[in-house]
Amino acid sequence: MNKLLLEILLQITGITAASGIHYQNEKLYVVSDESDYLYEYQLTANELKKHALTDNPQELRSKQTKRDYEAIAANGTDLYLFGSGSKPNRELVTQFNTQNQAVQNFSLDLLYPSIASFAEINPDELNIEGALFRGDDLLLFNRGNGANNKNFIVTVQGKNFTEEFNIFIQDIKLPQLNGINTGFSDAVLVGDKIYFLATAEGGSSTYNDGQIAGTLFGCIDTKRFKVKYTEVLSNDKKLEGLTVLNQDKKNITFLLCEDSDDSTQNVATIYKLNIKK
Structure with missing residues (x-):
């Protein structure tokens, strides 16, 4: 593969800590790991809308109370926003319908502990950073920045x-970058291939950010x-994202x-990347 070229496409003012994106019908949906909103940016009109995902939403949540949305996946006209699972208040998924803007919240307090148990990690090492649908299956991507550095894909x-499910786990070995272990930060399905991002970050905490x-x-x-x-x-x-x-x-x-x-930066930078299949 030729050297990858990352280009800045646009910057969206009004979004802090962008953690996941989904493109659909000239709209870019963006989630933030610090916000209670789903952001909808209309590319042709250069217009930003925001959709509240809970009662009494806040734009910037504290680390202790935030839902920590880290992954977004589309299934038909519905978008699913997943909390990271690294703390009990982050064990949730929010369903957003792109046609009527209906919002439903569901607890994953059965699924996430089950994943941690099957993966043989402590619950606080769970850190879901990517999600996608593959037919009827949901695939979740765990970022291995906990003590055991376990990157894995959950089917x-x-x-x-939420209640009736089976889970299968595939451990994935990822290389280091600049001498630091990498961990999944998002993924998308194209045909029979999964393309993914993996970030290197100092430290071994799923809760506190490390040096990028x-x-x-x-x-x-x-x-x-x-x-x-x-x-x-x-x-x-x-x-x-x-x-x-x-x-x-x-x-x-x-x-x-x-x-x-950096929660003081109220701008989301969107990049473009072209690759050959």
Whole structure:
């Protein structure tokens, strides 16, 4: 693969700590790990809307009370926003309908502890940073920045993922970047391949942010759940959101968002990345 070129596409004022994005119908949906809103940016009109996801929403939540939305996944006209699970108040998923803007919140206090148990990690090491739907299955991506550095993909099957489900776990070995372990920060499905981001961050806490040491871009073969390749995307940026803008037979264009871990920055930078299939 040729060297990856990351380009700034736009900057959206009014969003802090962007942690996940989804592109659909000329709209870019953005979640923040510090906010109780889902942000909707209309690309053609350059207009930002925000949708409250809870009663009495706050734009900037404290670390102790925030839901810590770290992943967004689309299933039909519904978007699902997942809390990281690193604390009990973060064990939730919010369902948002893009047609009528209806919001429903569901507890994952059965699913997340079950995942931690099957993965043989302590509950506070769980850190869900990516999510996608593959047919009827839900895939969740755990960022291995806990004490055991366990990156893994959880496949959730069943009638729903709140009460009636089966889970399967695939451990994924990711390389270091600048001498620091990397961990999943988002993923998206294209055909039979999963494209993902993995960030390097100093420290071994799923709760406290560490020093940013860069981001990898990679690809996983879904037939064997093996990493096909990884490439350095940045040596100093923490890129946490990944979505497909467009594709043809030979190329894919992704959009990415950056989390600078600085709550004083009220601007979300959106990047564009082109790769060959």
